[in-house]
Amino acid sequence: MKFDTPAATNPIDQLKVVGQPADRIEGPLKATGTAPYAYERHDAAPNAAYGYVVVSTIARGRIRSLDASRARRAPGVLAVITAETAGPLDKGQYNTVRLLGGPEIQHYHQALGVVVAETWEQARAAAALVQVQYQEAPGRYDLAKLKNAAAVAPPGFGGPPDTARGDFDGAFASAPVKLDATYSTPGHAHAMMEPHATVAAWNGDQLTVWTSNQMIDWSRGDLAKTLKIPKEKVRLVSPFIGGGFGGKLWVRAEAVLAALGAKAVNRPVKVALTRPVMFNNTTHRPATIQRVRIGATPDGKITAIGHESWQADQEGGSSDPHVNQTRLLYAGANRMTRTRLAKGDLPEANAMRAPGEASGMMALEIAMDEMAEKLGLDPVDFRIRNDTQVDPEKPHRPFSQRQFVQCLRQGADHFGWSARNPRPGQTRDGRWLVGLGVAAAFRGAPVQTSAARVRLEAGGLLVVETDMTDIGTGSYTIIAQTAAETMGVPLHHVRVRLGDSDFPVSAGSGGQWGAASSTSGVYAACMKLREQVAGKFGFDPGQTAFQDGQVRSGGKAFPLAQAAGLVAEDAIEFGKLGEQQELSTFGAHFVEAAVDPYTAEIRVRRMLSVCAAGRILNPKSARSQVIGAMVMGVGAALMEDLVVDKRRGFFVNHDLAGYEVPVHADIPHQEVIFLDEVDPAASPLKAKGVGELGICGAAAAVANAVYNATGVRVRDYPVTLDKLLAGMPQVA
Secondary structure, three states: OOOOOOOOOOHHHHOOOOOOOOOOOOHHHHHOOOOOOHHHOOOOOOOOEEEEEEEOOOOOEEEEEEEOHHHHHOOOEEEEEEHHHHOOOOOOOOOHHHHOOOOEEOOOOOEEEEEEEOOHHHHHHHHOOOEEEEEEOOOOOOHHHHHHHOEEOOOEOOEOOOEEEOOHHHHHHHOOEEEEEEEEEOOEOOOOOOOOEEEEEEEOOEEEEEEOOOOHHHHHHHHHHHHOOOHHHEEEEOOOOOOOOOOOOOOOHHHHHHHHHHHHHOOOEEEEOOHHHHHHHOOEEOOEEEEEEEEEOOOOOEEEEEEEEEEEEOOOOOOOOOOHHHHHOOOOOEEEEEEEEEEOOOOOEOOOOOOOHHHHHHHHHHHHHHHHHHHOOOHHHHHHHOOOOEEOOEEEEEEOOOOHHHHHHHHHHHHOHHHOOOOOOOOEEOOEEEEEEEEEEEEEOOOOOEEEEEEEOHHHOEEEEOOOOOOOOOHHHHHHHHHHHHHOOOHHHEEEEOOEOOOOOOOOOOOOOHHHHHHHHHHHHHHHHHHHHHHHOOOOHHHOEEEOOEEEEOOEEEEHHHHOOOEEEEEEOOOOHHHHOEOEEEEEEEEEEEEOOOOOOEEEEEEEEEEEOEOOOOHHHHHHHHHHHHHHHHHHHHOOOOOEEOOOOEEOOOOOOOOOOOOHHHOOOEEEEEOOOOOOOOOOOOEOOOOOHHHOOHHHHHHHHHHHHHOOOOOEOOOOHHHHHHHOOOOO
16 A cells, blocks of 8 residues: 555655654643643532542452441441442443442442542542441452463454464474473553543533543443443543553543432543552453473474463453464464463453563563573574564565664664573573673554645645544654645644544554554645635645745645644544554564662663564654653562552552552663655555553563563563572572
C-alpha cells in the first residue's frame, strides 16, 4: 500500500515540523496544574456529590446478606447503590457486568456498591457502616497448581493460540545442541499516577461522563450497553489522562457506579478508586509459566524452536499472546508455539503495556543467552546468525522493514560490548561484580482505522478534533505536528482537541497503534481540507503547494486564512495491509549491572536501547516513551511482583509502599538511539508505534547482565538477592 497525495509528493516528507523534537504543547498546562483531570472537572459538573466504593473482602463466594441501613442514615448520605437496588446490568463487550458484584463474588475487592454523600469523608465513613455477610467458597489462586488443568486458550488479539511449521519434535530431538528451560514471570500492576476516576452527570436521559480512559469509542459503547441505554445518549470525555499502560482501555467500576449514583441523586457524582482498591479491583498483567526449547547446529543455526506459555484468568477470560514474538523474531525451519489458559479466581488479567511480548521476551531472551553460551557463541552474534527478513511461519510474507541486525551491531559498538568478558563472574570494579547483558526488542506495529476533523478558523488557525487520547505519550503534539506539516502552517497555529466522543472516532491509545494510526487519520482529514482549499481558489489540488501559511499554484498565492470556515472530516483505513506484509518494530537492549558479592545487591549502571520503528514523529517525546519503557523493564526484572495470598486469593502488596517500582536513582544513565528509518508501507507518515517497544526485552537484558556479573542464572522473575545469594562467587 502506498500513501501519496494527488501530486505524488507526500507533504510530510518536508520534515519542517514532523520529525522535529517539539516540546509537548500541553506541557505548560500539566506543569502548572491547570490541566483538568477527570476527578477535577469542577467546571463541568458543579455541586457534585461524592461516591465511595464498597468492595468485597473475599475472593470467591456469595453474599449472604448486605445491610446498608446504617449507612443510609449516616450524616450527609444521599444514596447507597448496590446490585440489588441498581437493577440488572447488561454484559458489555468487555464483561462489564462483573463491575458490580452480588450476590456472586468473582474476585477480591470486587465492587459491591457505592455510597453517595455530600463530602468524600462522609461517603467514606458511611461505607464503613455497610455490613456484609459472606458464604466463602474455595478458590483457585496458584498458577503452578492450575497449570496441568489448563486448556487451549481461545483465539485473541494475538492470533491463534497454537502454531506449527515443520517437525519441531523430531528436529529438536535430533539437534546436536539443545536447550530446554522453564521460566516464570509474576503478575504486574499498572500503578499509574492518576487513579481510575469519573465524574458523571445526567441531563434528562443524556449521560455525560468525564473519566480517565484510553479508548473513548470502545468505552462509550460499553457503558451504554451496560446501563442499557442507546450509545448516542452517552458522551464520554477524557482530554487528560495521568497514565494508563492498558489499565484504562475499558470501562471500570468507578464509571458505572458514578453513572448509577448520579441517576439516583439527580446531580453529578464523582467516584475515584483508592490506591489499594486499584490493585485488586482493576486489571493486571498476568503471571506466566513459560517453557522454551531451542535446538541448533554447532555453528549456531537454529533448527528447532518451541515456546509454550501458561497463565490463568477468570471464567471467560483471554490469554496474552506471550509466544507471539517467538513466531516472528528468529529463523528456524521447525517451529511450535502453544498458549494455555487455566481457570482461576484472582482479579481479571488483561492488557498491560506490550501485552504478550513484554512477558514473552522475558523468557525467550534469557533462553537465547543460555543457548549462545551452550554453543560458545557471543550472544549478539548468535542472534545475528538467526535473523530473517520474512515471517518464519509464513515465508511468503516479508517484513515491511526489519533492521534488527543493524540495531544489534550499532548498539554493541556504541555500548562497548567488545570489552565484555564472556566468562561470568570475572569482571570487578572495586568490590562490585560487573556484567553486561543484551536482549532483542520486538513489538508488533498494528494499525487501526482512525478519523479526524479539521477546521480553518479566522486568522489561519487550524483546529483538529478527534477522540484520540493522550495518556502521557505526546498525542497532542504529534497530531499538531502532522496537521502543521500537511497544511503548511507553524505549529503554534494548530489547536488540538482530543478525548471527546463528540469528535470523530480514532484508533485510541493502545496496542502501540495509537501514534501511527491517529496521525494518519489527521493526515487524511488535512488532505481532504487541502482539496477544498485548492478548489476555493480555483487551483488544481495536485499542483497546489501549502507553505508558510500560503496557498500557491501557477504563480498565484493566497493566504490560507482566506479559506476560513472550511471544514473537512476523513478517516484512514488500512485494509488487508497486515496480511500482505508483517509490520513490526525492532530494537536491541544493552545493560551494565553491578552486583555486591557480599549482599547480592544489584545496581543497574547504564542502559542503551537502539530502536528501528519507522519515522520518528517527535524524537523528544519518543525518547521519553522508550526511556519510560526501559524503566518498566528494570522494574519487571528486579522488583515488581504482585504477591498472591494463595489461601485468600488477593494481591497482598496492593499499594505503592509494598509494590515497588524503580525511581530515578535506580538507573543513573539511559540512552536511546533511533535508527534512520522510514516505512512507506506502514502509514502516510511512514511511521510506526514505539511506545511499547522499549519494554520488550529490557527485563531480560538486565537478567542477562546479572548472570554475566555473577554466574548465577535466575529463571524466576524478579531477580532478587535471595535468589542469588546461595550461588554467588566466593569472595577472595
